[in-house]
Ligand SMILES: CC(=O)N[C@H]1[C@@H](OP(=O)(O)OP(=O)(O)OC[C@H]2O[C@@H](n3ccc(=O)[nH]c3=O)[C@H](O)[C@@H]2O)O[C@H](CO)[C@@H](O)[C@@H]1O
């Protein structure tokens with residue numbers, strides 16, 4: 001794309017002067033999920049061979065590669081640092097079964113932990129959430145795998161004693177700890193014993209952008225909402241220090257506001273552990289990533305009521 005003009009806030013792109021896309025070599029500065037997926041789709045229909053280096057290895061990238069291959073694309077290396085894509089003149093339709101949502105599964109695992117309960121989940125691909133499995137095990141949960149795709153998370157008092165132990169987190173690209181589970185894990189840490197460090201190394205703006213709320217920053221916002229529920233958290237740059245539960249201190253219900261998807265669901269988790277009633281507003285954020293979360297939690301015995309309908313029915 002040469003001399004990409006910007007007009008009225010829009011970018012107008014012209015591929016190879018109107019002759020279509022041509023393959024090439026790309027070295028990504030950062031293994032970006034969106035950039036890898038976009039380049040993979042473009043290269044599948046570009047003229048010639050494309051070599052992509054330092055690409056994202058997230059399961060969703062591998063899933064998209066599988067779908068493109070089933071649709072006629074030629075992609076080698078999905079799940080590794082490098083991809084070789086031989087462009088085709090066209091693709092065809094194919095059927096696709098989407099990989100189980102590891103972030104939804106991880107959120108329910110954290111729900112089991114924060115409520116000191118036992119939840120069995122299926123289908124889950126354990127290797128997609130091995131980092132969370134390790135952290136919850138470190139906290140004292142018992143995680144059992146029953147068959148290829150069934151996991152049970154147990155944090156019942158007879159097993160863990162009075163409380164789970166805090167643990168430290170540093171988010172990083174797959175297979176590291178997912179940034180999309182960071183706020184939910186922070187809610188859990190506020191109920192564990194001891195202090196825990198959370199370092200956000202994927203999304204700079206989730207941590208450092210707006211200390212003092214100069215402009216919108218999801219992390220600062222969510223910390224403030226969790227604090228309304230009694231969580232004790234201090235943020236410094238990309239690091240949050242979560243002070244766990246002392247004897248006598250606990251989360252309590254309050255009126256809070258979701259400001260984004262994962263921060264929003266972390267308020268649901270905190271609400272599960274809080275004494276009294278928690279009212280969460282702006283739940284459209286949560287509905288974007290959790291289908292029927294209220295009904296799923298009701299099935300697990302949670303006293304939860306939806307006060308506003310799903311904004312955009314799924
Ligand atoms: C729709 C979707 O799939 N969204 C996911 C995707 O977002 P998304 O694809 O947008 O995330 P990226 O992996 O591109 O970006 C992650 C971070 O890296 C930064 N960056 C990105 C490219 C670059 O060249 N340099 C750079 O610094 C971005 O500003 C951002 O802070 O991956 C994120 C990281 O796992 C997840 O949190 C999102 O849920």
Ligand SMILES: C=C(OP(=O)(O)O)C(=O)O
Pocket residue numbers: 180261262289
């Ligand atoms: C950040 C996420 O998605 P979105 O970019 O759609 O908010 C997410 O899935 O956690």
